[in-house]
Amino acid sequence: MADVFARRASVLHSHPDPDTRPAVAQKPNHAGPVSPWLRYVSWGMPVLLLIVWELFARLGALSPNVLPAPSKVALTAFELVKEGRLIGDMAVSLLRAATGFVIGGSIGFVLGTAVGFSKVAEAFLDRNIQMLRAIPFLAVLPLVIVWFGVGEAGKIFLVSLGVMFPIYINTVLGIRQVDPKLIELGRVLGLSNWTLIRRIVLPGALPSVLAGVRYALATAWLALVVAETIATSTGIGFLAMDAREFLRTDVIVMTIVIYAAIGVLADQLARFLERRLLSWHVNFAKVSR
Numbered sequence: 001m002a003d004v005f006a007r008r009a010s011v012l013h014s015h016p017d018p019d020t021r022p023a024v025a026q027k028p029n030h031a032g033p034v035s036p037w038l039r040y041v042s043w044g045m046p047v048l049l050l051i052v053w054e055l056f057a058r059l060g061a062l063s064p065n066v067l068p069a070p071s072k073v074a075l076t077a078f079e080l081v082k083e084g085r086l087i088g089d090m091a092v093s094l095l096r097a098a099t100g101f102v103i104g105g106s107i108g109f110v111l112g113t114a115v116g117f118s119k120v121a122e123a124f125l126d127r128n129i130q131m132l133r134a135i136p137f138l139a140v141l142p143l144v145i146v147w148f149g150v151g152e153a154g155k156i157f158l159v160s161l162g163v164m165f166p167i168y169i170n171t172v173l174g175i176r177q178v179d180p181k182l183i184e185l186g187r188v189l190g191l192s193n194w195t196l197i198r199r200i201v202l203p204g205a206l207p208s209v210l211a212g213v214r215y216a217l218a219t220a221w222l223a224l225v226v227a228e229t230i231a232t233s234t235g236i237g238f239l240a241m242d243a244r245e246f247l248r249t250d251v252i253v254m255t256i257v258i259y260a261a262i263g264v265l266a267d268q269l270a271r272f273l274e275r276r277l278l279s280w281h282v283n284f285a286k287v288s289r
Helices: 002-013 036-058 070-083 086-117 119-133 137-148 152-176 180-188 193-227 236-245 249-277 282-287
Strands: none
Touching: 036 070, 070 086, 070 249, 086 119, 086 152, 086 193, 086 236, 086 249, 119 152, 137 152, 137 193, 152 193, 180 193, 193 236, 193 249, 236 249
16 A cells, blocks of 8 residues: 555656556546747737837827937847946846845745745744735835945845845745645655655745745846936936936837836746756646647
């Protein structure tokens, strides 16, 4: 009987051989494979929006002082690249976002794991974390300036704070959604606590954790926009603030487009990680076909 249970746990949370997959692969997947034409539509809609935007701007329906044409925005970006400003400011912003993401994501994952496994940790931590999560970024900004000044530490702190909460919440949720019968099965079979966590709990919680990572990537950029309003002389946010002083709407729109483009690329990176890390999961395996 123990051998039968061991084989079932292996099928659920490991890389099974092709001969052992059919029983799991026959489970219904409501998402289904993505049709190629749907992928074209998802990328074609932004292109269509740009074409309509350009058409309205050239027909004079949009004032260049309110919303310049995409061609004008692209020309402005090209000029800033030639001047050597845009690439440097993008690199600074990416470094801030990446550093804050690593710090905040690590803290969120550790705290989420502790709360997910321990009722004692939940009693001490969860309510306090939920209170902090309800505080808007702008409300914290004056205090961050007092604590860290206007240097890099304050900006990274804000990004870390924004990233920590979605990863914390999804880690707790993922751990608690693991089937208790599998955990009990592991204990019956004599698995150590570390092996139980590594082979059963973390693989079972991984889909939820990666969903938190996707959300945290978007939150990181939102926090960075707020962070770069602090007195600074570098970064994409600085370009936007500097352009506002001179009423350069073309530069402001360019920074918005850059934020959006980087956000989309970050989301695609998260999707790639999902496909690679969850290739054993029947639903993700079918969707990625």
